[in-house]
Amino acid sequence: MDDRPLVQWDDRYLTGIQLFDDQHRELIRFTDDLFKACQAGDTQASETFKKTAHAAVEYVKYHFTAEEKMFDNIKYPLAAEHKKQHEVFIKRVLDNVQKFESGGKFVPLAFAQFLREWIFTHIAGHDRQYADFIHSLKRKGLLKTN
Numbered sequence: 624m625d626d627r628p629l630v631q632w633d634d635r636y637l638t639g640i641q642l643f644d645d646q647h648r649e650l651i652r653f654t655d656d657l658f659k660a661c662q663a664g665d666t667q668a669s670e671t672f673k674k675t676a677h678a679a680v681e682y683v684k685y686h687f688t689a690e691e692k693m694f695d696n697i698k699y700p701l702a703a704e705h706k707k708q709h710e711v712f713i714k715r716v717l718d719n720v721q722k723f724e725s726g727g728k729f730v731p732l733a734f735a736q737f738l739r740e741w742i743f744t745h746i747a748g749h750d751r752q753y754a755d756f757i758h759s760l761k762r763k764g765l766l767k768t769n
C-alpha cells in the first residue's frame with residue numbers, strides 16, 4: 624500500500640495549545656488511516672476499516688473529553704455550543720459505525736470524507752475560537768498554565 628498520506632495535517636490548523644495540537648494531529652492520522660482502509664476495497668479493507676473506526680471513535684471521545692474539561696476549567700463562554708457540536712458529531716459517527724456493522728447502507732469513502740470535512744472545519748472554526756479565548760486570557764495574565 625502507498626504510504627503517502629491522503630489526509631494531511633497542515634500548520635494552518637494549529638491552535639497554539641500543545642496538547643490539543645498533538646491530539647488534532649492524531650485525529651488527522653486516524654482519518655488518513657480510514658481513507659486508506661477504504662481504498663483497498665476488499666474484505667481485508669473492511670476488517671481494517673472496522674478496527675480503525677473503533678480506535679478512531681475511542682480517540683475522538685478521549686479528545687473531546689479533554690477539550691471539555693478545559694472549557695470547564697477556564698469557564699469558556701461558548702462551552703455549551705461547542706459541546707453540542709461534539710455530541711452531534713459523535714452521534715453521527717456512531718450511527719455510521721452501527722450501519723457498517725449491521726451491513727446496512729454504508730459507504731466507507733463517504734464516511735471518511737465526512738470525517739475529514741468535519742474535523743478540519745471544526746478545528747479551523749470552533750477550536751480556533753477557544754484557542755483565541757485562551758490566548759487572550761494568557762495575554763491578560765489570567766491564565767498561567769499551558
Ligand SMILES: [Fe+2]
Pocket residue numbers: 690705709745749750
Ligand atoms: Fe472541539
